[in-house]
Amino acid sequence: MTDTAREAPTESTENHGGSGGGPAIAEPTHEAQPARRRTPGEEARTLVAAANSGSLASLSEDGTPWASIVAFGATDAGEPVLVVSTMAEHGRNLAREPRCSIAIGEPVPEGEDPLDRARVTLAGHVIVPEGEEADSALDAHARLYPFARGNATYADFTTYVLRVERIRWVGGFARMSTVEAADYATADADPTAAGAAFARRHLNDDHADSVLLWAQTLGGYADALEAACEAIDRYGVDIRVQTPRGQAPVRVGFASPAQSPDDLRGATVALAKAARAWTPS
Amino acid sequence: MTDTAREAPTESTENHGGSGGGPAIAEPTHEAQPARRRTPGEEARTLVAAANSGSLASLSEDGTPWASIVAFGATDAGEPVLVVSTMAEHGRNLAREPRCSIAIGEPVPEGEDPLDRARVTLAGHVIVPEGEEADSALDAHARLYPFARGNATYADFTTYVLRVERIRWVGGFARMSTVEAADYATADADPTAAGAAFARRHLNDDHADSVLLWAQTLGGYADALEAACEAIDRYGVDIRVQTPRGQAPVRVGFASPAQSPDDLRGATVALAKAARAWTPS
Numbered sequence: 001m002t003d004t005a006r007e008a009p010t011e012s013t014e015n016h017g018g019s020g021g022g023p024a025i026a027e028p029t030h031e032a033q034p035a036r037r038r039t040p041g042e043e044a045r046t047l048v049a050a051a052n053s054g055s056l057a058s059l060s061e062d063g064t065p066w067a068s069i070v071a072f073g074a075t076d077a078g079e080p081v082l083v084v085s086t087m088a089e090h091g092r093n094l095a096r097e098p099r100c101s102i103a104i105g106e107p108v109p110e111g112e113d114p115l116d117r118a119r120v121t122l123a124g125h126v127i128v129p130e131g132e133e134a135d136s137a138l139d140a141h142a143r144l145y146p147f148a149r150g151n152a153t154y155a156d157f158t159t160y161v162l163r164v165e166r167i168r169w170v171g172g173f174a175r176m177s178t179v180e181a182a183d184y185a186t187a188d189a190d191p192t193a194a195g196a197a198f199a200r201r202h203l204n205d206d207h208a209d210s211v212l213l214w215a216q217t218l219g220g221y222a223d224a225l226e227a228a229c230e231a232i233d234r235y236g237v238d239i240r241v242q243t244p245r246g247q248a249p250v251r252v253g254f255a256s257p258a259q260s261p262d263d264l265r266g267a268t269v270a271l272a273k274a275a276r277a278w279t280p281s
Numbered sequence: 282m283t284d285t286a287r288e289a290p291t292e293s294t295e296n297h298g299g300s301g302g303g304p305a306i307a308e309p310t311h312e313a314q315p316a317r318r319r320t321p322g323e324e325a326r327t328l329v330a331a332a333n334s335g336s337l338a339s340l341s342e343d344g345t346p347w348a349s350i351v352a353f354g355a356t357d358a359g360e361p362v363l364v365v366s367t368m369a370e371h372g373r374n375l376a377r378e379p380r381c382s383i384a385i386g387e388p389v390p391e392g393e394d395p396l397d398r399a400r401v402t403l404a405g406h407v408i409v410p411e412g413e414e415a416d417s418a419l420d421a422h423a424r425l426y427p428f429a430r431g432n433a434t435y436a437d438f439t440t441y442v443l444r445v446e447r448i449r450w451v452g453g454f455a456r457m458s459t460v461e462a463a464d465y466a467t468a469d470a471d472p473t474a475a476g477a478a479f480a481r482r483h484l485n486d487d488h489a490d491s492v493l494l495w496a497q498t499l500g501g502y503a504d505a506l507e508a509a510c511e512a513i514d515r516y517g518v519d520i521r522v523q524t525p526r527g528q529a530p531v532r533v534g535f536a537s538p539a540q541s542p543d544d545l546r547g548a549t550v551a552l553a554k555a556a557r558a559w560t561p562s
Binding site for chain 1: 335337338344345347348349350370380381384402405449
């Protein structure tokens with residue numbers, strides 16, 4: 001139900017990852033401009049950077065994997081920092097068995113399907129940081145949860161850093177990937193993420209004609225009748241188009257990556273200019 | 282950081298569960314009327330009934346507890362029903378090791394602290410239901426996720442029911458409890474829950490004087506200066522008051538439990554009547 005396709009079944013014994021039904025997807029009318037996407041590592045880092053809590057899986061004494069909701073702040077390397085008490089079951093679990101993982105989902109806008117949201121699992125083991133790492137880890141957590149500085153001084157609390165060894169990212173329907181630990185550690189979170197929701201609404205509310213033109217030109221769907229921005233990120237815009245031949249997802253890319261939330265405005269202005277200048281080849 | 286107090290520390294070696302600092306809580310000026318509360322079992326059932334997804338902790342082949350976000354629908358006994366694929370790691374995990382748990386949190390209103398929200402962990406083991414139970418389990422899931430009926434026919438999908446053996450409920454700061462499996466199974470979800478958010482806003486926006494009067498009379502704080510409804514449920518209203526002596530939480534109870542979201546209106550009207558009729562004893 002999560003890592004999985006959602007089309008209607010066609011045969012009762014078919015593995016759902018095989019060919020499936022689902023709505024007709026229209027092919028492009030011409031070749032779209034190349035459009036960069038965030039790597040799975042960047043997607044994972046972006047989710048982690050935007051989150052302030054997640055779900056921890058630790059191992060209880062009786063052998064049952066134990067799910068609990070935890071607060072965390074992430075280090076510059078994207079390692080979650082937990083400050084947990086042995087008064088809580090997960091705190092006792094981590095003290096006994098450091099192997100664990102954290103699932104992090106993107107916030108779900110009201111009225112939207114929680115299964116369409118992106119999510120990531122970071123698996124590995126927790127360590128108790130020492131020296132300088134202990135300070136920077138607590139700083140990372142306390143940026144989001146200032147009272148953790150006080151809690152961390154209690155005898156029953158421990159500050160842990162999750163050493164991330166295995167990463168599984170799911171971007172929604174049919175977008176998922178395993179990410180190597182090294183790729184995760186070195187990837188950047190999207191610096192425009194905090195402005196994406198606003199920019200998406202603004203494009204759909206006030207610039208729907210522009211979005212349609214981008215899809216009709218750079219995006220490869222000359223016969224698009226309607227277009228809606230589904231997402232925006234540092235590298236470009238995801239659009240859903242309706243054509244007389246069915247609907248389709250379209251990606252249009254910025255000429256250069258946006259570097260901040262405010263930068264999305266300039267990037268979309270440049271995109272509009274490129275779309276107006278576009279001619280069929 | 283989750284099951285834990287959040288007051289400032291007083292001693293560096295003190296267990297945080299001991300005496301702590303924190304804002305002054307004013308004592309009542311007179312004895313409050315008795316006010317029923319939901320049992321921890323009812324709290325847990327209410328959270329589960331309102332949720333459509335949670336975080337599963339399953340055990341990966343390498344021994345790492347694996348956190349993932351899953352869709353579920355609950356049976357009439359409050360047992361989560363999952364429909365998962367072996368194409369997903371959690372699906373392979375459950376097929377190999379049925380012990381698992383699910384953490385469920387209440388939805389977090391925008392701008393509110395995710396750590397103040399209530400949450401529950403249901404731990405036990407999954408079984409593959411048979412016969413009539415298989416039908417009713419899939420029905421429970423498909424009420425929320427209709428496409429699961431199709432998915433369940435694929436060979437890689439399995440429908441599981443979580444047999445709940447151990448329940449840990451956390452209601453927020455200093456409200457938490459372990460719930461016995463039998464108490465969980467027989468408790469009711471709050472039938473008014475769907476109307477609680479609206480009723481709370483309505484009381485605070487349009488009936489703040491009433492809420493203050495309830496606190497001053499039935500609630501035991503004659504010198505309350507301000508009062509805000511923090512929560513409402515089938516049995517009564519949680520109020521936060523400000524007095525010249527500090528602030529305090531106040532509970533006032535309905536004469537009889539509300540049976541539906543619409544019923545909250547009548548229950549609060551009766552409460553207002555009782556408050557006006559109240560006289561110091």
